[in-house]
Structure formats: C-alpha cells, structure tokens
Amino acid sequence: MHEMSLADGVLRLIEDSAKANNFSRVKTVWLEIGELAGVEAEAMRFCFDAVMKGTLADGARLEIVTTEGKGRCFSCGKTVAIQLRYDPCPLCGGCPVEPTGGMEMRVKELEVE
Amino acid sequence: MCVTCGCGDGETKIEGEAHVHTYTPVHEHGHGSLISGHAHSHAHDTRMVQVEQDILAKNNQYATANRRRFAEHGIFALNLVSSPGSGKTTLLTRTIERFKGKRHIAVIEGDQQTSLDADRIRATGAPAVQVNTGKGCHLDAHMVGHALEKLALPDDSLLLIENVGNLVCPAAFDLGEAHKVAILSVTEGEDKPLKYPDMFAAAGVMLLNKIDLLPYLDFNVPLCIEYARRVNPYISVILTSATTGEGMDEWLEWLDAGMKQAFAQKANEVETLKRRLAELETALAAKG
Numbered sequence: 001m002h003e004m005s006l007a008d009g010v011l012r013l014i015e016d017s018a019k020a021n022n023f024s025r026v027k028t029v030w031l032e033i034g035e036l037a038g039v040e041a042e043a044m045r046f047c048f049d050a051v052m053k054g055t056l057a058d059g060a061r062l063e064i065v066t067t068e069g070k071g072r073c074f075s076c077g078k079t080v081a082i083q084l085r086y087d088p089c090p091l092c093g094g095c096p097v098e099p100t101g102g103m104e105m106r107v108k109e110l111e112v113e
Numbered sequence: 114m115c116v117t118c119g120c121g122d123g124e125t126k127i128e129g130e131a132h133v134h135t136y137t138p139v140h141e142h143g144h145g146s147l148i149s150g151h152a153h154s155h156a157h158d159t160r161m162v163q164v165e166q167d168i169l170a171k172n173n174q175y176a177t178a179n180r181r182r183f184a185e186h187g188i189f190a191l192n193l194v195s196s197p198g199s200g201k202t203t204l205l206t207r208t209i210e211r212f213k214g215k216r217h218i219a220v221i222e223g224d225q226q227t228s229l230d231a232d233r234i235r236a237t238g239a240p241a242v243q244v245n246t247g248k249g250c251h252l253d254a255h256m257v258g259h260a261l262e263k264l265a266l267p268d269d270s271l272l273l274i275e276n277v278g279n280l281v282c283p284a285a286f287d288l289g290e291a292h293k294v295a296i297l298s299v300t301e302g303e304d305k306p307l308k309y310p311d312m313f314a315a316a317g318v319m320l321l322n323k324i325d326l327l328p329y330l331d332f333n334v335p336l337c338i339e340y341a342r343r344v345n346p347y348i349s350v351i352l353t354s355a356t357t358g359e360g361m362d363e364w365l366e367w368l369d370a371g372m373k374q375a376f377a378q379k380a381n382e383v384e385t386l387k388r389r390l391a392e393l394e395t396a397l398a399a400k401g
C-alpha cells in the first residue's frame with residue numbers, strides 16, 4: 001500500500017536528521033518494518049530508489065529489518081505469533097487476534113558522510 | 114517546497130491553487146526538528162546517525178495539531194473513506210439538507226482531480242474546500258490543516274472530510290478525525306471487509322449504502338456485518354440508502370450523539386482552563 005508516500009516520509013526524516021546532525025550524503029538507510037505493517041518490501045525498495053533520486057540519499061542502500069508479528073487472542077487470551085493481520089489464533093482457532101507487535105514502520109539509523 | 118512548513122507537496126492543490134503560502138504564515142504546527150538523534154563517529158568519513166522515528170511521524174504530528182484544534186473548538190470531525198462511487202458525496206449532500214438550519218456543517222473534499230464534488234456540496238449552501246491530491250491516493254493531515262485555514266469553521270461545527278476514493282491507502286493516514294467512517298455500497302460485494310481489512314479495522318462505523326438495490330442483488334447483509342466484525346469487533350453498522358433516505362435517521366442520530374460529545378468535551382476543557390486560571394490568580398494574589 002501507499003509505499004510512495006512512505007518513501008516520501010522517509011526522505012523527510014532523513015532531511016530533518018541532516019539539518020540536526022550536519023551531514024550531506026546518506027550511504028545506507030535502515031528501516032524497521034513490522035510483518036503486520038502492510039508494507040511490501042519490494043514495492044518499498046522500488047519507491048525508495050525513485051523518491052531518493054536527486055536528493056542527499058540518491059543511490060543510498062536500503063536495509064529492511066523485519067520485526068515479527070504478534071497478537072493477543074480475544075478467545076484464549078494468549079499472545080501468539082501471526083504473519084497476517086487478520087489471521088485466526090494458531091492455538092485455539094479463535095478470531096480475531098488483536099495485533100500487539102510487528103506494526104512498526106520506522107527509520108532506525110543512517111550511515112552518512 | 115513550502116518554505117513555512119517544509120512541505121514538498123508540489124502536486125497538491127487546494128481550491129485550484131498550488132500549495133504555496135502567500136499569507137503571513139501563522140503556523141501552529143511545530144517546526145522544531147523531530148530528530149534528536151545523537152551521532153557517533155566511525156572509521157573514515159562515514160558515521161552512523163540514530164533516527165528511531167516512525168515513518169508517519171510527520172503526518173501524525175499534523176494530525177495531533179488538527180485534533181487539538183477540533184477539541185478546542187468543539188468540532189466533530191469525520192473522515193469518510195470508501196472505494197470510488199460508494200455514495201459518499203450523495204450521503205454528504207443528503208446529510209447537509211437534513212441538518213439545514215440546525216447544525217453548522219462544512220466539508221473538505223479530497224479527489225485526485227476536479228472540483229466536481231466540492232461544487233455539489235456548495236450547491237446545498239454548505240461551505241466546502243476542494244483538495245486535489247494529483248497523483249496522491251489519499252488525504253494527509255497536512256493538507257487538511259491547510260484546508261482548515263480556508264474554511265474558518267465556527268465553534269461546534271460538524272466537519273465532514275471526504276477522502277479520495279480508495280479502500281487501501283487512506284487507512285494509514287490519520288487526519289485528526291474523531292472517527293473514520295467506512296462506506297461500503299452493496300454493489301461492491303460482502304467480502305470487502307475481509308479483502309481490505311485495514312480500512313474496516315480503522316473505522317468506527319460502517320455505512321452499508323445503496324440498500325435500495327438489495328432486491329436486485331444477492332448481497333448477504335448479515336455475512337457482510339460478520340466479516341466487518343471479524344476484523345473489527347467494535348465497529349458500528351448502519352444500513353442506508355442515500356437516494357431513498359432509508360436509514361438516514363439512524364445515521365443523523367449517530368452524528369448528533371458525536372457532536373454533543375464534542376461540544377461537551379469543549380465545555381469541559383473551558384471549565385478546566387477557567388478553574389486553573391482562577392487558581393493561578395489566587396496564588397498570585399497570595400504572593401503579592
């Protein structure tokens with residue numbers, strides 16, 4: 001979904017960081033994307049390259065760190081691992097499982113010069 | 114790029130004007146850097162900079178500013194989301210007609226192109242601002258903030274924001290609204306809440322619209338509601354037909370309850386502020 005706007009959000013965070021930390025080139029960008037964030041890694045890579053063109057992060061390497069999807073089951077109350085947001089509980093089959101982790105989309109850190 | 118708030122939305126147009134700030138900028142939203150990251154040195158010229166920021170941080174910041182503004186002015190704001198053609202604008206014009214003379218209503222219309230929907234709203238006599246997102250597939254909180262400057266809403270208004278017709282992207286972008294309202298027309302099929310779960314999970318209420326067409330379709334209403342509750346156990350459901358007016362009473366009651374709550378909240382906040390002021394004055398008097 002909307003990876004173009006997300007890539008744009010990444011660029012804005014990079015630009016803010018460049019002002020605050022005084023750098024003019026970005027070599028590598030680490031993103032943390034949860035399994036349940038609804039972000040397609042491949043689409044993100046494509047949009048990242050397109051959005052960074054002609055900016056201080058032109059040609060930067062993109063590293064995506066995936067975090068595990070987790071949720072709390074309404075039926076059995078246990079915290080379980082889920083790969084899809086609306087998957088039923090793998091323990092009791094109950095649904096829905098309320099997502100509690102793996103929803104993040106964050107810029108973690110940058111390698112800059 | 115917008116120089117006063119750093120926005121780079123070159124394509125966004127509000128009321129046909131490219132997004133530039135020609136007025137004296139009185140921006141409420143913070144321009145301070147989001148990043149408080151510290152830098153540590155590495156070998157050679159490169160170094161690592163910690164960012165640890167949500168990608169949607171900027172949008173969320175604008176959304177928080179909008180939400181604060183709504184709370185201070187008793188404005189009940191709704192974000193209407195659906196696929197194209199589900200009947201959003203028709204529902205809006207009918208809602209405005211029914212509330213005419215009783216409530217102050219204003220509309221922000223989001224579409225990639227044209228001002229057709231804002232024109233339809235203005236034809237009812239209600240103020241409307243058209244935001245054209247160009248290639249953008251959703252409204253964001255920053256565009257809404259600028260549209261608000263054009264609207265100059267009186268206190269205790271109802272603000273209806275019609276998002277770009279799209280069941281996917283608007284789900285992730287908070288505009289500062291009290292609720293998202295998902296509109297699903299019965300011609301789209303009952304499986305949509307399962308196919309586009311993020312939208313229905315984010316919505317406070319689902320309007321099942323065009324129910325006048327049910328006799329001609331094999332749309333399973335209870336199954337559709339079950340699907341919606343599967344992704345969002347808390348979602349309210351109202352069955353409507355914007356053309357025949359069926360279900361409109363229930364929808365208007367739901368709106369009215371929300372508005373009353375927004376007014377009460379504002380009154381509460383004003384009371385709290387007054388009390389705090391009185392306390393400060395007493396404290397000052399005691400000192401003097």
Ligand SMILES: Nc1nc2c(ncn2[C@@H]2O[C@H](COP(=O)(O)OP(=O)(O)OP(=O)(O)O)[C@@H](O)[C@H]2O)c(=O)[nH]1
Pocket residue numbers: 195196197198199200201202203204230277278322323324325326353354355356357
């Ligand atoms: N039969 C029937 N038709 C409806 C109803 N509500 C809307 N329509 C028709 O559906 C079509 C689309 O309605 P709009 O109100 O323009 O829909 P929209 O969601 O605003 O469309 P976009 O802004 O383009 O996404 C129009 O031809 C309406 O007359 C309804 O309750 N029943």
Ligand SMILES: [Mg+2]
Pocket residue numbers: 201202203230275
């Ligand atoms: Mg419309």
Ligand SMILES: [Zn+2]
Pocket residue numbers: 073074075076077078089090091092093094
């Ligand atoms: Zn369970």
